[in-house]
Amino acid sequence: MNLQTSLTAESPTDSGALSPEALVEQLARDGRAAQRVLARLSDGQKAEALRAAATALRAAGAEILAANAKDIAAGEAKGLSGALLDRLRLDEGRLAGIADAVDQVAALPDPVGEVIASSERPNGLRLSRVRIPIGLIGIIYESRPNVTADAAALCLRSGNAVMLRGGSEALHSNRAIRAALAAGLESVGIPAAAIQLVPTQDRAVVGAMLTAAGLIDMIVPRGGKSLVARVQADARVPVLAHLDGICHTFVHAAAEPGMARALALNAKMRRTGICGAMETLLLDTQFPDSESVVAGLLDAGCELRGDARAQALDPRILPASDEDWDTEYLDAVLSVAVVDGLEPAIEHIAAHSSHHTDAIVTEDAEVAERFLDEVDSAIVMVNASSQFADGGEFGLGAEIGIATGRLHARGPVALEGLTTYKWQVRGSGQARP
Structure with a gap:
């Protein structure tokens, strides 16, 4: 897919004939297949993919800013507050910062494969705890189009696929940013489904994402208190969130x-x-x-x-x-x-x-x-x-959000917070007596 064609496309799923639940299931299965590709990539390959995505963002600057201008005009007509319009607005400087942040994530150390701890048991078994990707991460967010790039970059760098569901206020901006990112990935042979944008603003899709246990591995809400409260109340998928910033x-x-x-x-x-x-x-x-x-x-x-x-x-x-x-x-x-x-x-x-x-x-x-x-x-x-x-x-390159809970991750959630771990056990024929 060339860049210009990609700029008009969302995620590759045709949503017209699908129920919200069927749409989320199809997107999730596509995303999980792409994640299996990501899991096999080396540190260098993931970094190369992100650099290609940053280059594509810069090349698509005019199209992204034109899309953002549509969102700003719609927001002004809708009567959004000055603070919300500031969150939504992109200009050349902010867009350059978004692309630079993707490059910065590419330069960060890859957390996947890191040995967190290791030991040897008296019977000779060698145990290791090793960082691995979480899998498919759903991001539900409101009016900040930079989240589209930040979330995609952090998820890809940590070996995760991502399903993005942005707010209607940033509809055109999110589509243009996602299209550029996908074009960058495809230019180096990585499936575009590694970064998916839900192709509908139907609110029922949010509910379908929240109940997609076994398909989506973690939900991260970024937005106002009402959004996060709803996610925490309705989710059947693990949630990483904060309600507000007082x-x-x-x-x-x-x-x-x-x-x-x-x-x-x-x-x-x-x-x-x-x-x-x-x-x-x-x-x-x-x-x-x-x-x-x-x-x-x-x-x-x-x-x-x-x-x-x-x-x-x-x-x-x-x-x-x-x-x-x-x-x-x-x-x-x-x-x-x-x-x-x-x-x-x-x-x-x-x-x-x-x-x-x-x-x-x-x-x-x-x-x-x-x-x-x-x-x-x-x-x-x-x-x-x-x-x-x-x-x-904090030197993390970007963040998926701030977590205020006490489990898994706390504070700015970046690469390490987007991983879990598994135990690896190496033996030499030990059988348990």
Whole structure:
């Protein structure tokens, strides 16, 4: 398939005559067949395939941006918020970043085949735990077209096939990106079914994916709280997810004022629509520069909603409701509370955090270590913006998502999180007595 032909195609299945369940089954069987091909590829072959996919993305730049312009126009007509439109929008710089991220994943070490641990039993049996791909991974996501490329690249690098079900907001963008990726794979002899995009927006397909136990090996939802809650409630397939990103920054009494101002502003306002954006600012009563921190946020156009002590810092701060402490705004809105030191801050975070990312600003090393030890979140930071909660910033190349559970993987999920392991046992004729 040449690139231009591929750009008009979705996954190769004709969905018109199939029920949602039959469509998912056919896609899954095609994907599992492609995954068996991926499982036989060497490190170098998978890297070559991803470099070809990145090259195809760059070659299709004009077509992808034209497709994205259709999605943006439809989103504006639909009245999507500025934050959602920002998630959806592509430009030359962002598209170059997507292609670069695919190249970066190609350059990462291949996790497949890594020996996690090995031992020898007294009877001479040699045991090894070895990383292997999970299999076929379903990704259900909303308005971010970059997820199409990130998820595909990470899954392929770790030897997994992927079934993508993007949101209607990014329909044209996702189709164009997937087509370019598939063309790149086919140019080096890898079946396009290794990266599938569900060829319909029928919501019933999501339900069919969630109940496709034995066909899809893991589901990763990326989107709003309602989407993830539905996936977790209805899935009969293992799910790797986080519900929302209610991220806190605690400015301790010993914080350096300039650092506190800069980090609070960046953590909230750099990009308000990402899951690592700060949603609650906690200010120590003994911190001497709280007025300046909140003024910087207000002057930058952020709406602040605070408790009584926070409102006393600046007359522009609105009163916070009980719901504000448990809200992921994904917009230029921030809740602010004043707390009496480290322990009340940790208690507030324990009560309201979604266990995604929480940060402290302090020059007190002992306080910093206590915060790291006692805050139970997937990512805990000292003197850094919560906006670094991103796989690329962790040196992982990209991420499939942030996991906030306690099983299998936690934090940015990249290559290692997309593998499982098996035991390999090597003997020399041992029979169990």
